[in-house]
Amino acid sequence: MSERPPAATIRTQLLIPIHFPDGSTTTARVFTFDGLVDGREHLALGLGDRALGAPPADPAAPTLVRLHSECLTGDVFGSYRCDCGPQLHESVQRISAASGFLLYLRQEGRGIGLYAKLDAYALQDAGLDTYEANVSLGYDPDERDYTAAAQMLHALGVSRVALLSNNPDKARQLRRHGVTVARQVPTGVYLSTANARYLRAKAGRGGHTLDITAAERPDDEVVSADEGREA
Incomplete structure (x- = not known):
């Protein structure tokens, strides 16, 4: 059963040029937005034709959408301990080509915050996996709530999406809040020796659709496995 959350409204919108280190x-x-239930400063990025304010070419087609949780270490500093930075870059490129929205959600560390995430890193260095570390600190394995994301999509007039994600919980939560997820579109698998345990935990304990075996390489270079991706 779905239950549409309280309405949020668009507060401001403006154009911002984006430049990645690789030159793209x-x-x-x-x-x-105003009225988001968690009171956080989440952002929606309209990309491709949506950056121009143009209506979709096919109104019946689902809108390509990525829910991306903030990761300072991966998104900004390029840490290889996770796959967040490469996923963000890939998502911006693919949504720019197809037109749609990237929601940048202020939910660092699967919702536990930056300092706690770094505390969890220390516990991972001592042998715990990423979910066990959160629990050891007194948190749920994943504390993210996507109610605000559903509010943002409703405010943008988006009710049917192709969800660019490997995480089935995002789809479940959006559906619960009145957003139709027509399909999930997997991202690449960005594997290095620094994040292998992390990705295996996401696949094994978090149910993420990650084919780790297909992406494994015996070095530190980040590798993207494209099997199963949609253009």
Whole structure:
């Protein structure tokens, strides 16, 4: 059963040029919101034709959407301990090509915050996996709530999505809040020796659709496995 959350409204929107370290560029229409249930400063980035404010070419087709949880260490500093930075880059490129939205959600460390995430890293260095570390600190394995994401999509007029994600919980939560997830579109698998245990935990304990075996390589280079991806 789905239950539509309280309405949020668009607060501001403006164009921002985006530049990645590899030299790729795009332009995003960035939206802020009033009325989000968690009170956090989440952003929506309209990419491709959505950056121009153009309506979708096919109104019946699901909108390509990525829910991306903030990761300072991966998104900004390029840490190889996770796959967040490469996933963010891939998502911006693919959504820019197809037109849609990237929701940048202020939910660091699967919802436990930056300092606690770094505490969890220390516990992982001592042998725990990423979920066990959160629990050891007194948190749930994953504390993220996507109610605000559903509010943002409703405010943007998006009710049917192709969800760019390997995480089935995102789809479940969006459906619960009145967003139709027509299909999930997997991202690449960005594997290195620094994040192998982390990705295996996401696949084994978090149920993420990650084919770790297909991406394994015997070095530190990040590798993207493209099997099963949609253009």
